[in-house]
Amino acid sequence: MKNIGIISRKELGSYLTSPMAYVVTAIFLALSGTFFSTYLAATSFEDTSIRGFLDAAQILILLFAAILTMRLVAEEKKTGTWELLLTAPVRDVEIVVGKFLGSLAVLTGMLVTTLYFPFLLVLFGDPDLGTIGTSYLGLFLLGSACLSIGFFASTLSSNQIVSAVVGGGILFGLWFLGAVESFATGALKELIPFLSLSHHFTDFTRGIVDTRSIVYYLSVTALFLFLSRGSIQTARWR
Amino acid sequence: MIRIQNLTKYYGKRRAVDDITFNVEKGEIVGFLGPNGAGKTTTMRIITGYLMPTRGDVWIAEHNMATHSLEGRRLIGYMPEVTPLYMDMTTRAYLTFGARLRGLDGKKAGSRVEEVVEQCALEEYVDVMLGKLSKGFKQRVGLAQAIIHDPQVLVLDEPTVGIDPIQVAQTRKLIKELGRDRTILLSTHILPEVSMICERVIIIHKGRIAAQDRIENLSTILKGGRRIRLHVRGPAREVTERLTRITALRDVRYEEPFHVVEFPVDKEPQAEITGLVVQAGWTLLAMESMEMSLEDIFLQLTTEEEGER
Ligand SMILES: Nc1ncnc2c1ncn2[C@@H]1O[C@H](COP(=O)(O)OP(=O)(O)OP(=O)(O)O)[C@@H](O)[C@H]1O
Ligand SMILES: [Mg+2]
Numbered sequence: 260m261k262n263i264g265i266i267s268r269k270e271l272g273s274y275l276t277s278p279m280a281y282v283v284t285a286i287f288l289a290l291s292g293t294f295f296s297t298y299l300a301a302t303s304f305e306d307t308s309i310r311g312f313l314d315a316a317q318i319l320i321l322l323f324a325a326i327l328t329m330r331l332v333a334e335e336k337k338t339g340t341w342e343l344l345l346t347a348p349v350r351d352v353e354i355v356v357g358k359f360l361g362s363l364a365v366l367t368g369m370l371v372t373t374l375y376f377p378f379l380l381v382l383f384g385d386p387d388l389g390t391i392g393t394s395y396l397g398l399f400l401l402g403s404a405c406l407s408i409g410f411f412a413s414t415l416s417s418n419q420i421v422s423a424v425v426g427g428g429i430l431f432g433l434w435f436l437g438a439v440e441s442f443a444t445g446a447l448k449e450l451i452p453f454l455s456l457s458h459h460f461t462d463f464t465r466g467i468v469d470t471r472s473i474v475y476y477l478s479v480t481a482l483f484l485f486l487s488r489g490s491i492q493t494a495r496w497r
Numbered sequence: 498m499i500r501i502q503n504l505t506k507y508y509g510k511r512r513a514v515d516d517i518t519f520n521v522e523k524g525e526i527v528g529f530l531g532p533n534g535a536g537k538t539t540t541m542r543i544i545t546g547y548l549m550p551t552r553g554d555v556w557i558a559e560h561n562m563a564t565h566s567l568e569g570r571r572l573i574g575y576m577p578e579v580t581p582l583y584m585d586m587t588t589r590a591y592l593t594f595g596a597r598l599r600g601l602d603g604k605k606a607g608s609r610v611e612e613v614v615e616q617c618a619l620e621e622y623v624d625v626m627l628g629k630l631s632k633g634f635k636q637r638v639g640l641a642q643a644i645i646h647d648p649q650v651l652v653l654d655e656p657t658v659g660i661d662p663i664q665v666a667q668t669r670k671l672i673k674e675l676g677r678d679r680t681i682l683l684s685t686h687i688l689p690e691v692s693m694i695c696e697r698v699i700i701i702h703k704g705r706i707a708a709q710d711r712i713e714n715l716s717t718i719l720k721g722g723r724r725i726r727l728h729v730r731g732p733a734r735e736v737t738e739r740l741t742r743i744t745a746l747r748d749v750r751y752e753e754p755f756h757v758v759e760f761p762v763d764k765e766p767q768a769e770i771t772g773l774v775v776q777a778g779w780t781l782l783a784m785e786s787m788e789m790s791l792e793d794i795f796l797q798l799t800t801e802e803e804g805e806r
Contacts, residue, residue: 266598273586343595347570
């Protein structure tokens, strides 16, 4: 437990000393803010919801998760610091969870900065705070699943660009899995929406908290953290 | 303290380490010597738990690294070949992180950082980003990191590569000091370095151990000793006995059918030897110099290996 804290704090520190986290947050704010206000304007401020923001944020989160996590392992492998971590008396799982939590802290910070969108709505209208709450919960869960997937991709290579591309590939693949649904038949038709990252997100934006969706995102997070640990361990044998 | 048994490592199909066995006793400083690609780094990575062997075992004290890696790792300080620095951290932050990672609590970590900073003469750079340090100082931070938790075992992979002569001398002195109460395995391809720091040397070539011996046994050569090989027709025992009486000779050995004599560089016993042989009525069939530097030994050992294949 102590080691997880040490590693995640160090990871958060690295994020905060490099421009990456700030640039990503700034772009995230700018783009999602644009969608937020465009949507409001399009409905002539009738629908005081964060729909516009959510439409943009759900896609941006996929992209930025891949970018935020690409360095987590790949960079350390390249610079050689990986050897320091893996020979320290620290369990592989502690490294995995510590690093993941570091990136989750950055993502959470990013989401917190967007809270001024709903805040504006409260000032100037009467938004459904319940739906906003569940939407943020959804974004957080989706984000954590995405980070876990991106992290896994980062363990596969010592090249950050390769990790970002692989991570983005898996993420967008799982996201657009829903689109394949129409071609599928039988059991696959049932299964595909269940596996899709996007399918489970919709409920949250409608103010519905389905336990299955929470379980889904937590399971994806856990699964890919587990795979990351596996990937780190097998690399020792290669 | 370090026990290695039948260690073999394949990278895919490439065999990097081939069935090596050796021990490093508690308190010993052992030099691990070999040309490029011999398998030094690979062996060290297995010792420190970074890699798993294909076959064989490593014990650190009583901990088998295959089953009790964490306990083993706790005892080791490791300086990898590529100094593992986070360039966006200051020396202090980095060493503190290293100390915490090794299980030191905040307060202890702070005081240890002060100590190793002094030990490695890094005072001037404690609050400087690692990315801005010169190569030599980066190397020192790497060493500082390895000793931050005061480990019983030190594994140093080419600790003096790429630093200037003055710093090399200082680093060697530091390693020697550290070795007073620690077990050290140090890899290098600089031969004099081994003679300066180590008590014993293990020479590895193409993943196999080509030779291992105490430095004393190589000391004549290291200290600039010379050897001559004589082929004398005469009673071997008596020849040996007579040769031993020549004071200039440090060592006389009979390696059938030759007599090998060793003497310091500043002596010239050839005339005396010839005289002795003639006087006794024997025949001197051959007398040839076997001058060998450790480089030669090293080369010979490693090329002999090649010839066998
Ligand atoms: N990650 C790797 N993947 C594949 N082969 C490797 C890997 N690391 C090392 N090798 C190979 O294993 C052999 C031993 O390499 P190693 O790095 O252990 O040698 P070394 O003795 O440390 O050499 P040097 O003096 O150059 O540092 C070499 O043939 C090398 O090409
Ligand atoms: Mg090496």
